[in-house]
Amino acid sequence: MKRASLLIAVLAALSLSACGGTDPDPEQYGADPVLPDHQRGLLPRMTIANPTNWGDELPMVPDGYSISAIATELKIPRQTLVLPNGDILVAEGKGGNAPALKPKDLIAGPIKAKGTTSVESGDRLTLLRDTDGDGTYEMQTVFAENLNAPYGLAFIDGALYVANQDALVRFDYTEGQTRAEAPPVTVTPLPSAINHHWTKAMTASPDGRFLYVGIGSNSNITERGMVAEVDRATIWQIDAATGAHRAYATGVRNPTALAILPGTDQLWAVVNERDELGPNLVPDYLSSILDGGFYGWPYSYWGQNVDPRVKPQNPEKVASAIAPDYSLGSHVAALGLDFSSPVMGAQFAEGAFVGEHGSWNRKDPVGYKVVFVPFTAGRPSGDPIDFVTGFRGEDGKTRGRPVGVTVDPRGALIVADDLSNTIWRITPTR
């Protein structure tokens, strides 16, 4: 009996260590973040978003800026694209068909789902139009439907490219069009088995010859086996004309948004790193992506920091792993990336906006905001600055979760919110 009560006490202590307490300071920004030791109690530390409606509230923006909702009642908006005539396309949907592998999947799945919208996947593109240029988007119409969890969007002279969760497709597009005239043409299939991480982020090369598509890993950290990871955790470079592809970079766990730094040919990405190593591991990052670069997943993170959960290990791959450029902080779940321009005002003229969907694998939540990473001479040059906040209120309730961010050259930041199913528009007040 003594032994039994001792065991119960030990169990209680273990579960307390997993659930109680507070997390260390989440500020680990920049090129050389502090990486603590691994820690994982018997239960992962979790705080799931507790959704509520915006009501009369709005997200908060810096002085000198205003925010408004330009579209509501969408069906899970993720990424947006501003077309040459100022129309905005919104990709809506939800993908993934990963089966439960372990008893924990049956428990964790429904718990995590509580922090997301209950609206069903739109599988469509919605077009928003501001006819008179007053900042109100009077027209909200379906541009194309019956897509398969569309996410990445790109425009190259007369064609719209859409990265569905299973294929890259192309629509012909003439300026001013509000509805696709025909079903899209498939450019190339994309890896879609299981699709644990289903989002296919995309951007086009400046010359319009290539499309870059991010393909996330099929697991947190190889728990679905290495066979499931063929052609995963990679960024493909796809020839827009032929659909031929090659792996441009590998070891990129979940590249959720891609963008080209203006004035260069350099591809940048925000990448979500692995969970369940502790509240301050592993930092999600913003990084330039080098041709042929290997960024560690699954064997290591932030360069040569070996992940002991991966067996068998691969020391040669670890040795070749590139450390990313800039830590955004662990678990922030960066899902949006776009580079700014002087139209956004002097303080936010040079740098990158990053949409942070927000954490689950942390007791004290992080993310749930849009930040601005200042750049100087084409490199990140300071800590992130909050740009849009208030998605998670002081009351602990979550009203929205930012995903895609797009700079409208007319002078606005477009933010997709997949919890309140809203598109936000932030403008400098002149």
Add this chain to the structure above:
Amino acid sequence: MAATVDRSRAVSGRLAPLHSFLLGGAITLFIAAMLSDWAYSTSYEIQWNNFASWLIAGALVLTALAVVWGFVDFFRNDGGQTRGLVYPVLLLITWILGFINALVHAKDAWASMPEGLVLSIIVVLLACIAAGAASMSRRTGALS
């Protein structure tokens, strides 16, 4: 349980048939989980880890029922002889360690190792000892 069942059990020195099934099933599943863990630890083949997780979950269900049965038996039939408590208490400890083992197995990939294999071995040994205690207490009549 009907009193007649208890009497026949006392005479034969055996657990009730359904109780035996629960205990035997639990031990079988715990052993299978242990072997799956061993297979994973030597092959790194992730499916063995998945098998172990489900086998442990199944074993915990059967063990929980057997624990309840064991305590009910004790309180219904035992006149305060603490020897009769050995079996259900050992089995309860088995369940608690098995539950911890289930949480360990919920960790991703090799994070469940080697603790998962060690716990699986301990749980199998404890379950076998508990089963031995059950038959001992019956042979000496402590449980009737």
